[in-house]
Every structure is written in structure tokens, then in C-alpha cells.
Amino acid sequence: MTGTGGISLAGPVLVTGAASGIGKAIVGRLTPEVAVLAVDRDVAGLARLHGEFGDSVHAVPGDLMEANAIDDLIERAWDLAGSIRGVVNCAGIYPVTPMLEMSIAEWDQVLALNLRAPFAVMRSVVQRMIDAKVGGSIVNVSSSASRLARPGIAHYGASKAGLNQLTANAAIEWAPHGIRVNAIAPGLIATENVMKYARAAGQAEHEAKLARIPIGREGQPEELVDLVQFLLSDASSYCTGGVFPADGGLTLGIPSY
Template identity: 45%
Template sequence: MNCRDQVVLVTGAASGIGFAVASAYAREGARVAMVDLRREAVTEAAQRIFDQDLVYPVQADVRLVEEIERALDGVGSRFGTPTILVNAAGLYPSDPVLEMSEVAWDRVLDTNLKGPFFTSQSFARRLIRQNVKGNIVNITSGAAKRARPGAAHYSASKAGLAMLTQALAIELAPFGIRVNAVSPGFVEVHSAVNQLSTRYVEAIRRTIPLGRAGAPEDIAHAVLFLTGPGSDWITGTVFRVDGGSAAGTTALPLSRVDQEEGGDNDPQAL
């Protein structure tokens, strides 16, 4: 796709999926605002983009509406009004239900759900005032439909984000703003913010039908498709990119009882 006339804003852009998405748009010629809570990290990430003229690192906390507004104002002054928003900022924590604090719950819900809502709201208001069409892509998760230990707040936030995607799509469609989500399966990233145990990573890899963890670039490709001309009649969808994980698992053996094991299917056992 040709993005040379596009201004893109990506949250959570200092690392992982957010960085891969920002890099992909820059390679396509878009001007990209890279937003992240960590000032030094996002500045260093922007320096890794091949064309420095195409990127603008912005420090902002998406949990705070005033910082979202400031970030969008700054991007508008630097590049012009963004027409593509990718809400990739998110936390991937592990807090058992019986140990979870109010602070931990609020931190995840504010980052993963409140942040995308108010960033999308501010983004959409600007486009509507200028009578400009645009695209929003939310990064949700397979955890929206499948819980795991330690992720009550995470799963709830991603389930909420999937429904928020549909709600935004319905209300913003009359203004020519399409809203979709990409739902990754397990994507292997190296992040100081969202660290994972080796035991967890090895266990989840065994459940993926295509036999490997996803890469951030796998998600970036899907995001570009959902904001390109080939998806012009798609809105309100949650697009699974998960190596087949939603279809089932290859980590279980066949359920039948083989003859050498005996049992009900063994004629000698009758």
C-alpha cells in the first residue's frame, strides 16, 4: 500500500507490536507519530527507523485524557492531522485473582481499555471537524475469549476492547471512519514492561497449530491491510492473527484408545 499521504499515530510504539506497526508504516512512506509512556525508550525506538524525517517520538500516558490531547495537538503541528490510529499500548500482567490489588486492576483497565477509548474519541473528533475519513485499529487479544490464570484484569480489558471496537465502528461509520481490531495469538516480544517466564512461553508454543510463536511483524501486516484500500468495506471486525490457535490445539493426543493399551476399543477386553 502507498502511505505517502498518510499521517499515522501508534501508541505503545517503543517496542513489540507497536514498534513493528510504526516501522511498517514508515517503510510504506507514512509519517508516523510514535507515542509511548517511556520517553527514552520511544526516542531510541524512533532512531531505529530508517528515515528519521518520517517519525516523531512523543511521550504521553494514554491513561490521562489531557496527555492524549497534548500528543494529538503536537502531532497535528508536526505532521498534520492523523488519519490512521493504532491503539497498541497495553499491559500483559500476571496477578492471581486472590492477590490482585485495586492499583493493579486499575492500571491494566486504564491502559488497555480507557486509553484506547479516549484516544479514539479525540482522534475521531478531529477528523469529523475537518470532514476527513480515517481508520482506527485496536490491538486486542485471544485472551478476550479465553481466560488464563493471572489474567482476570487483562482478559476483561481485551474483551471490553473487542466490544468497544464494534461500538465505535457503528457510531463512527456515518463519518467515514472505519474501526477494526487485530486479535493476536501468542506473539513473542522482548519487553522490559511485559516479561514472561520461560515455562509459560514453552507451554504456550506447544498449543499453536502452525508450530511457532507469532512475530510482531505478523501483526503489523494485518494492521496495514485493515487500513488499506483492500479493506474498504470492512469495519467492526476482530481479525484473528494467531497461527490457528482459535481453531483449536495440537497439544493433545488422539482421544481413541489404541489396541495395545487395552480398554473398551480392544476386542480382547470384551
């Protein structure tokens, strides 16, 4: 099967967090050439996705915080498409709470969705790939926050740093099966949700954030999708275990004297 841009993708791709933001942009890039299994807890958002992108989108509603339901969800997805050859673990939450005010419940929620769910999704898909004797490619959506500490995001930063290392371990374990695992680490990406935070924080704080980005602006979700498609495709056949920054240079250092 051929993806847009002439890059070859092996077959159906499962995208979590598909109903909005970065996940939705990735769905838009892959369809209609590739069948997409769109996973999200936002059922109305999945219906809109189908309306916008058509029949190559298969909605797979589910809550990825429910670890014990993930294997059933993947079985449903696999049966819908007959196979899964690519995965994008994009669902994530990013609440901002100083550590001394952070409840155990909030910590657990962030880790459950941002770190445990990608593990459970990968484990379930990869077992089926191995049983079906097919290879595949997995892309985990990490964050610049996996490397840059910032007040209020201890749980988020820890979850994304964990996701980087999970990516490396998965890459090593599954390379013999022809399954590659990489991550992307976006910086400040102007999704609706992020811009809601930015508006709440005020213009001055937003401009201070932009001043720390060498490229001098936030990125758009559409600026990540070619990288994701590249990592899903055979064009990246010698890449595994990598964490690819897409952050306008944010994590390089301090962009002023």
C-alpha cells in the same frame, strides 16, 4: 500517499506503544512512506525509534494512563503532522496476578491503559477527523486473551474483551463519517517483554504453551504488520467492526485428541 507494498494509506498514522515490541514493528512497516506519530511514555525508546527510522517518525511522548492529558497529546500530534488519518492503539500492559492477590490499583491500571486509553485516543482523533471532514481507519490491538480465559489475567482478558466491544460500537457510530474501526487479536507474539515472561516461567511451561498452538510456534511482531497495514488502508474499505485473529490458530480449539 502510498504505503509500502503499494497499498494506499491516506496520510499520517498515530501509533501508541510505538517504542517497542509490536508497535515498533508497525512503525517499521509504515515508514518512510507514511508519517508516523509515535506515542509512548518511553522517551529514550522514542529517540531510538527516530534514530532507526528517520524523520518520518515524529515522537509524541506521553503517559496514556493519564486520561485527562490525552486530548492535549492528540492535539500536539495532530499539529505536528497537520492531520491524522490512521490510528493504531497498541500500548498495553499484561501483568500476571491471580485474582485473589490482585489489588484494585492493579486492576485499574490495566483497564486504564488497555481499554480507557484507546477510547480517549479514538474520541479525540475522530472529533478532529470529523471537524476536518476527512475519513480514517483505526486498528485496536486486542488479544487472543479476549476470548481465552487463563489464570492470572482476569484484568487483562476483561480489558481486551472490552476493547473488542468498544471496536464494534465505535465502528457503528463512526461509519457514517467514513471512519472504520477494526481490531486484531494476536496470540503469543515473541516480543522482548513476552520472552522475558517466558524465560521467567521456564522452558517446560513455554513448550506447553507452544503445544496448544496449531501452527506450533510463537509469532513474530513482523507477522502482524501486513494485517495492520491492510486494515489501515483502502484495501480493507468494506471491513469495519471486525476482530481479526493472528494467533497461529490458538483460539480455534484444542489441537490434539
